[in-house]
Amino acid sequence: MTDLLADLSWTSRAELILVGTMLALLALAPRLEKSTTATSLLGVFGALGAGACGLQVEGLPRLGMLVVAVGVVVAMLLLQVAELFDLRQRPEAAALVVVGGLGALVIVASRSLLEIAIGVELLSLSGATLVALGRGQRPLEAAFKYFLLSAVTFAMFLFGMALLFLANGSFGLDALNEVFGPGRGVALAGAALMVMGLAFKLALLPVHFGALDAYTAGPASLVGFVMLASKLGAAAGIAKIASASGASVQQLLLGAGLLTIGFGVVASFAQTELRRLLAYSAVAHAGFLAIAAGSPKLGMPTALFYVVCYGAAALLAFAALAGTGSAANDDQLPVARLGNGLGRARALALVLALASLAGVPPLPGFWAKLAVLMTAWKAWGPVPTALVALGGVIGVIYYLRPVPDLLAQSKQEGPRLSLGVALALALTAGLVLFLAFAPGWGYWLANN
């Protein structure tokens, strides 16, 4: 037994720890439903274990494990205020969060298409169900749409895999590189299908719809994690497939990315609710991620750096919103009167998150966009770079729209901050500020 453990890579150990945590959460669910603290602690320990494994290795798996660990920890801290339909389902929600983290980690560490497929399936399972656990009718409807579309896109992914196997008889990621001759067209069609299948998780045009619904209607305290995990997994998977399949798939990603940025930016102007604004923002950011992942050089590190910077801000934004909505309408937060009743700490956190999402220097969102611009310039030349730059900064208008209102918030007005929310806010805000003043470190983590 010990020999078997010694042979395992650190990535496998982290995955095993997550599986163990999930099993423990499910097995103990009847007891844990009475104590949210115990549930959260169990989840946090699992995440910390996975993160500790990440410190033992280098390269992509380390980044994956650390990001997943942070995401799971934040979700666990917010579990107390999670807007669940049935509050006794907290252990199940916690287990699903762990499953989502596992899915993202499997994709980041994958060496074959089969592993990516398993990761995608784990992500879908976790994402759709977490949204469905939310309070009210809308989360259920949104989760159904999300699940339906993720099934369709997963079928596309499988079909793409089948085409590649037809062309080359292998599920290895390198297999794409080795296909020449008449099978090339089939292999490229397969790659395109796989990219589009994964693009659903990224919320890339034209497969962004389900994500829009889910991010708008899902419980605020958990959606931040769902976004982070799916973006991490999808970006890593797409970068792997794109770098293996050559110029035409990369151009496809550039085109889809530019379209997505354009759509996300223009449509965001019409949004009057914060949750919808954040959902459309997730779409616009998917465009940048796709362009990064589709770059011939440095695609993977740029995409992952982007995920880290975006994820920190998105987690912060949703942590600030966690537990603020009323039971009836969780998603109705009009941007024009956002300041009402959030309280100063949440309002300031939201300002920081929105400014980072908008790409205000020197916040991490800015460094991430600069990194994408740099790769876009090297790979595609001036015109796409200029378009990306414009799409990157014009959003500042709608992101900063609620800021005057938020800054006018006084201390007393908001709901009481529970310990979990306060910790989550401190952790994510600290992460955003750290990345703001040490962008080099974040990039090193993604590139090493």
Added chain:
Amino acid sequence: MSAADLLLWSFLFPLPTLVLSALGLPKRAGALSFLSPLAILVAGVAWLAQGAGSAKVAVPDFVRFLPDGAFRLTVDPLAGVMLLVVGFVSTCVFVYSQGYMAHDERPHRFFAFLDFFVACMCLLVVAGNLMVLLIGWTGVGIASFLLISFWWQKDGGAPLKAGYLALGANAIGDAALLVAVVLVPSGLGELSGLGAIAHEAPERATALAWCLVIAACAKSAQGPLWWWLPSAMAGPTPVSALIHAATMVAAGVYLLVRTAGVIVDAPTVAYTTAWIGVWTALLAGVASLWQPNFKRGLAYSTVSQLGWMFTAVAVGAPFAALFHLVTHAAFKAMLFLSAGTVIAATHHEERIDQVGGLAKKLPFAFGYFVLGTAALIGTPIVTAGSFSKDAILEATLASPWPELGWLLLAGAFLTGAYAGRLLFGVFLGAPGPATEHAHHPGKIFDLALLPLAAGAIALGYLEAGTGALSGLLHDVVAVGEPVHVQPTLLGLGAFAIGLFGVAAGALLARTSTKCLPLPPFAELWQALWGEAQAIPEGVAALHTGRVSRYALIVLLGVAVSIGVAVAPVAGREAPPPVETKRRPYVPTDPRKKKDEERRKKKEQEERARRQQQRKEQQQEMRLDATRGDLKPLKAPAKPAEGSAP
């Protein structure tokens, strides 16, 4: 630690008062805030006293993915002079704001935002490379947004909309600057050495110049990006004076002066910039006459004066531009603050036809406004504006494009007209409805402007006759002809034209509306703008919530994606398959083994035939090539054949 080293960190000076204000301290808002800009001013004066040295600091590898990813701060004479301007004007505006914002609901917020602005402005000035400059550049834009929309709930959200406009224009400039950051090749990171790009990487030089000009146009409301500045007047008047007249809008000119080498080395860009400057100066001058709101009239005047500075940089006289920037900062801030006094005295009345004859009730404000008007039209010897304006005129007339200089001279008439209209419309003539209830708002409104008034008179002598400013800057900025105290013929001519303008403005101020009627295309513009605002909702309407629609779009999108991915190999005759170790998995059935063998044989034959074909083709091509080589040898033989018989 020398004063230059201290100035490197001037952007941190406002932080203590920012934190205090954010915490709601001291009880009388802003009572301590003026200390931060004053500290910058004092440090600047100390720097001058120590001989105006330079200082640098750099954190290498701050951002690893950029060619020049260092975090650089630099203080040189140009940055020092700019910091002095920022410190000087800010101190006056901070003191004035204590009076102006005394009755506001949230004065602490106001001072916190002002401190944030000053911090970002200082960072912009001491930036050693474009990346750091961009941080300050975006920061001042955001501070400007926060301050424009400071009363965001007033007038049905009009200030908030004005704030969006400012953000939008700024975003275009930020995008241009972002591209510029990416464009700068490694080794040319430092702003002062950016001019060498024309030799080091000539293929990028023009693109970089365009980016810098677009960014500067956005910040300084020039050319096609002018529209945000007039609506920015929805903010409190001290903000208009500090940000939208003296410092932030001048940042565009500062950037161009800093990178004048890049602009001048790209002749097309320089020529376009010069025209942008001249046309903005002229059109904004006319537009000022249309404004029923006197503060907006002043805003157009700022746009127009910035146009003069743009022209100066573009014709290769960055020093003249900087000189005008310094003097203009003093007298335009003074004009705005005296307009602010009028607004405070008349309980927020900004319409010019509602006021008039205020000179008796507000003698100080009237005096300042007269001085400001005199400086605008360039009254020789007694105002600073005359020296800097003449320097620009002379440089433009001496440039390869003297026609621009003549146009600017015509612009002097417009300057006089809009300044005269405001002076006569607000302070002289028949009293308006709001004049009766006007009362003097307080001593602080008069005293805070005294330093600015002194500056509007004396700052010209920094250069005129003494050459102190050019002596300070000659290492950093290309300086032109020395400026003399005695007025030139050109200067006197420009002044005379300006006086005619003032007379015309005074006549306009006697009409009932006190402004020119709006031209018809203004309505068309409004209508177009209204239409454009419906676009986002149309795009967002794609998100209907119907799964059937989603599925349709997904399927179409995926079909297109496959097409894009396969396009490069489609339609091409498939080359022969390459032997690889891995073979496609083909299920074998013993019954069909014979068929299989036959098929394989056929395939092999086919492959051999193709290879043969290709060989033949290649041989033919080689033969073609050989014939091609021979052709020149054959060609001269032809006429010989023809002539033989």
